[in-house]
Amino acid sequence: MNDMTPIQTTLKDWESDQEVRWCPGCGDYAILKAVQRTLPMIGADPKNTVFVSGIGCSSRFPYYVESYGFHTIHGRAPAFATGIKLANPELDVWLVTGDGDGMSIGGNHTMHVLRRNLDCQIMLFNNEIYGLTKGQYSPTSRVGTSSPTSPVGSVxxxxxxxxxxxxxxxxxxxxxxxVSKDLPEVLKAAHAHKGAAFIEIFQNCIVYNKDRFDDFTAKGVAAENQIWCTDGEPLLFAKGTKGLSLDHTTLTLKVVDVVDGDWQAADVAVHNVKNRGLAHMLVEMPFGPFPMALGVIYDDPRPTFEGEVVAERAKLIEGKTANLGKLLSKGQTWTVEEKDAAHGLMD
Structure with a gap:
């Protein structure tokens, strides 16, 4: 069994000897550094840590982290991660995928690793484009996106x-x-969650989808257009001058003005990470009339897939002694006599 006692490391301990090769200015550099800053914070041990990726720009990630890693096949990182976790449930497994890898060819696998609740962290880098294969529109590209496969705009x-x-x-x-300074805190919360933790990370593709997220990440508009969700705190944004309130007639969220910091008078909703209905409303808010919801939106643990598999195995073998010969001879068996074999050949 692995010793999972937290250890002391630094960012440098998580840097591999491989040259980091993304396009200059790519958002992947910032995400890599955020992860390498997070791992020492959580006391992670390189010998017990595994990064698994599929195919895409983001999937080069395992080469650049000084830990175990698997660069696998398109969309199938969740399948590999499941096998790794079942073989050794104590390993700390991180999945790295993109909007094409994880939401298109790998959508089925992403769905099942979430449904099963495998204990792992799933980082989905969303740049709303296929970067590695030269800029085709992806499953998350916005309507109207111009690309080699949608030259007059995606519908x-x-x-x-x-x-x-x-x-x-x-x-x-x-x-x-x-490039958010708060990304390590989000990753820490994901790691603390026991089960499948899904983190969507908006990532700037400097070549094929440059500045796509500036409408809510640029310094001049970030405060106005971002809302960071914190459990037990009011859903405020725009430096506390606006908030989200639940319209009790339509059971939908609405933006309200907050006067003199009195969010209660404005009936601003308080974030509850265990409220699944609220989580759905927050992630589906149309950007523009609403801010972009960031931070931990939902966090409600339940038993993990590998935990239940291990418990099931333990129950099945309780009080039993392993005997392969007995197992093989159990059930329907028969002996082929020499004369029967000869008769069969003659027929």
Whole structure:
């Protein structure tokens, strides 16, 4: 069994000897550093940590972290992670995927790792484009996105990764973005959750979808257009001058003005990470009339897949002694006599 006692490391301990090769200015650099800052905070041990990825720009991640890693096949990182976790449930498993890898060819696998509730952290880098294969529109690209496969603008309605995760049965859903100073805190919360933790990370593709998220990440508009969700705290944004309130007639969220900091008088809702209905409303808010919901949106643990599998195995073998010969001879058996075999050949 592995010793999972927290240890002391630094960011440098998590840097591999591989040259980091993304396009200059890519948001993946910032996410990599955020993860490498987070791992010492949680007392992670490189010998017990595994990064698993599929295919895409984000999937180069395992090369750059000084730990165990698997760069696998397109969309199938959850399948590999499931096998790893079942073989050794004590390993700390991180999945790295993208909006194409995880929501298109790997959508089925993403759904099942969430439904099963495998204890792992799933980081989905969402740049709303296929970057590695030269800029085709992806499942999360917005309507009107111009690309080599949609030169006059995509007509596809985009998938919402966090809504997909909630619909698949995820018990932890969070959002952040590449250069946010708060991203390590979101990752820490995901790691503390026992079960499948899904984190959508908005990531700037400097080449094919540059500045796509500036409408809520740029310094001049971030305060006005972001709402960071904190359990037990009022849902305030725009430096506390606005908030989200529940319209009790339509059972939908609405933006309200907050006067003199009196959020209670404005009937601003208080965030509750165990409220699944509220989580759905927060991740499905249309950006523009509403701010972008970030932080830990939903966190309500339940037993993990590998925990239940291990418990089931233990119950099945309780009081039994392993005997392979007895197992093989159990049930229907017969002996083929020499004359019977000869008769069969003659026939």
């Amino acid at each position: 596809d309605r985009p998938a919402l990764p966090c809504a997909f995760a909630l619909g698949s049965g995820a018990r932890f859903v969070a959002r952040g973005y590449d």
